[in-house]
Amino acid sequence: MRIGLLGTGPWATAAHAPALQDHPDLDFVGVWGRRPEAAEELAGRHGTRAYQDVDALLADVDAVAVALPPSVQAGLAVRAASAGCHLLLDKPVATTAEQAREVVAAVRAAEVASVVFFTTRFVPGSAAWITEQAATGGWFTARAQWLGAVFSDAGHPFATPWRKEKGALWDVGPHALSVLLPVLGDVRRVAAAVPGPGDTAQLVLDHEGGASSTLTLSLTAPPAASGAEVQLRGASGVADLPESTEGAVPSLVRAADALLGAARTGTPHPCDAAFGLRVTEILAEAELLLDKNTG
The missing domain is CATH 3.30.360.10 (Dihydrodipicolinate Reductase; domain 2)
Incomplete structure (x- = not known):
């Protein structure tokens, strides 16, 4: 499976890029980031290509892994799913229920697979x-x-x-x-x-x-x-x-395995975007109560 990475921050650097590079069943095609110089540096470190245009990367891959702030991730996840890309998302999927619902709707409309990297679930x-x-x-x-x-x-x-x-x-x-x-x-x-x-x-x-x-x-x-x-x-x-003392990279490799399996079989993974939506809805409800009780 050809996969691209969206994001160049500490999580992308420490976990996503090494996991994508090391996975035997993934072709790590390239990196896109909001800071082009960071994308160039990360891509160079892993022997892949830096993309300045996110749509160009989406056109070249079968899937994307996302390591971006949740409010940024949600919109790009919709964009990637609409381009026919399977999604390896980070948690939380979004920080509003509305954004998370848009991600789920795009996944269902495009009939692509999705896995959200809840780390503990892949240990x-x-x-x-x-x-x-x-x-x-x-x-x-x-x-x-x-x-x-x-x-x-x-x-x-x-x-x-x-x-x-x-x-x-x-x-x-x-x-x-x-x-x-x-x-x-x-x-x-x-x-x-x-x-x-x-x-x-x-x-x-x-x-x-x-x-x-x-x-x-x-x-x-x-x-x-x-x-x-x-x-x-x-x-x-x-x-x-x-x-568990295991680092994030082996768990992320297993999450990629889960995405490959879901894409191959068409069977949703338990940690798919719909589960990510439910987690977002609960957290949004809690946030409202916290705001009422603050001060």
């Missing part, structure tokens, strides 16, 4: 745990803590403008939801959303399966306190999401 141990707990069922409650130090660790490469604007809710919130939804079921309502220190958000969710979950999300945690944990409690006892 083998974590994915197996999620499948096992979903099959077990009977969960009463869950607690998820996704704490990063992006804004408390000076010079952190991911302290990007969109993260400063949207905060932990939109950056790490999708990770937590990608674990909880397949286990506890869809969210019937966001029961509470309360701001904490810095960009910290604390949510209480009511799930269709009858369970409740609490989420603590932050990018301003002290570095010594950062980390991710998910714990379930129910009829079968207590279950904790296994820790």
Whole structure:
């Protein structure tokens, strides 16, 4: 599959470009970015072509991987799908439900495959745990803590403008939801959303399966306190999401495998654009409550 990369930032540099270059079943055709000089540098590093015209890249590929801020990603995803390109998207798909719906509509209209890179879902141990707990069922409650130090660790490469604007809710919130939804079921309502220190958000969710979950999300945690944990409690006892030290590149390679499979079979992947839309809708509901409770 011929694939192009949209984006030249730290995530594109650290994860996307190496994964696309190393994948045995992908032909890494080229890079487009909003900064042409960055596209030239990244393309040169990986022996591929820098494109100044995004439509020219879309015309030369079968698929695109997107590593751009979500508000930029959404519009380009619609454009790429309309050009017949399969989509390997980053989370969140968008930061408004309207934008995310436009992406899903374009994917369906063009009949292209889509996969959203919720990192944890492409880590083998974590994915197996999620499948096992979903099959077990009977969960009463869950607690998820996704704490990063992006804004408390000076010079952190991911302290990007969109993260400063949207905060932990939109950056790490999708990770937590990608674990909880397949286990506890869809969210019937966001029961509470309360701001904490810095960009910290604390949510209480009511799930269709009858369970409740609490989420603590932050990018301003002290570095010594950062980390991710998910714990379930129910009829079968207590279950904790296994820790993983695997880097992003192997997980992204597996996400590309998933895109290849969905494109080949026509069977939607569980982490497709429609799932990304549902995550966006939940986060948008939480954002409204946070705004009401701020100050």
